[in-house]
Amino acid sequence: MSQISGPVQHSGSEPGAVAPLSLRMPEPRSRAEQLAEAIDQRIRERGLGPGDPVGTLQSLRQESGYARSTVSEAVRLLRERGILEIRPGRSGGLFVADGGPVVRLRRTLLTVGEQPSAVLDAIELREHLEELIAVGAARCRTAADIEDLRTLLGRMEGAASWDEFMHANWTLHERIAEIVPNQMARAVYIGTLGHLSGTSSRFDSDDPAAVAYRTHRHRVHAELVDAIAAGDLEAVAAAVRAHNTTDQPAS
Numbered sequence: 001m002s003q004i005s006g007p008v009q010h011s012g013s014e015p016g017a018v019a020p021l022s023l024r025m026p027e028p029r030s031r032a033e034q035l036a037e038a039i040d041q042r043i044r045e046r047g048l049g050p051g052d053p054v055g056t057l058q059s060l061r062q063e064s065g066y067a068r069s070t071v072s073e074a075v076r077l078l079r080e081r082g083i084l085e086i087r088p089g090r091s092g093g094l095f096v097a098d099g100g101p102v103v104r105l106r107r108t109l110l111t112v113g114e115q116p117s118a119v120l121d122a123i124e125l126r127e128h129l130e131e132l133i134a135v136g137a138a139r140c141r142t143a144a145d146i147e148d149l150r151t152l153l154g155r156m157e158g159a160a161s162w163d164e165f166m167h168a169n170w171t172l173h174e175r176i177a178e179i180v181p182n183q184m185a186r187a188v189y190i191g192t193l194g195h196l197s198g199t200s201s202r203f204d205s206d207d208p209a210a211v212a213y214r215t216h217r218h219r220v221h222a223e224l225v226d227a228i229a230a231g232d233l234e235a236v237a238a239a240v241r242a243h244n245t246t247d248q249p250a251s
Helices: 031-045 057-064 068-080 100-112 118-140 143-158 162-179 183-196 208-230 233-244
Strands: 053-055 084-087 093-096
Touching: 031 053, 031 057, 031 068, 053 057, 057 068, 068 084, 118 162, 118 183, 118 208, 118 233, 143 162, 143 208, 162 183, 162 208, 208 233
Parallel strands: none
Antiparallel strands: 053 093, 084 093
16 A cells, blocks of 8 residues: 655644544544544545555554554444455455445545535535434434433533534534434435534634524524424424524534
8 A cells, every 4th residue: 555645743643653644624533533534535535446455454553653442443433434344364454345325425425525615515405404314313312312412412511612612513413413214314414514514613712702602502402402302393393493593604
């Protein structure tokens, strides 16, 4: 496997580590998530298809500078997403998996991100999907799902910075989508979040508008989670309308 151009110093990496992989994602994320995204990005940029070699655990460790546990976790994430497969033996290693139509759709959405209009397109598409996703979650939620959603609401409320608040926001929406059994809708919706997560408006932490906006958005999301937890589809629809009524993009 050819060496990835770089290197790029990564401020959050392990001591002495160098991460030459080009990462395009919102912070904060775990090192394993960053590495998984970078590997997926390289696969897309090189046009690799099912069965093409990606490397080995050892070669990824050497390229990224990350520990064995971090690389193994990144590979696990990519296997779960249907992007990589592991082949044992002397000629084995990591290969691009044949992930089926849902994986191909998510890759298409990520590729669209290279276009200037992608964010506006993602906002429009996400708003059309919001009620479908929320209703699906309300119909299929479990007690464990609701506990996770309320935990993420707590993270939004207690966020120490604007970045932490928005990261908890995106994580909450992705967790809601994970409840939905419609794999195609889930893949498209989560794909739109990838475009929006790095584009949110920012306030200075001492700006009164920031406090008011955060309080309002937390309340909107709390109402959405309450409606999903109750399985009240009319309340879900009302909460989605309130969520989509905002003068701040991609919230």
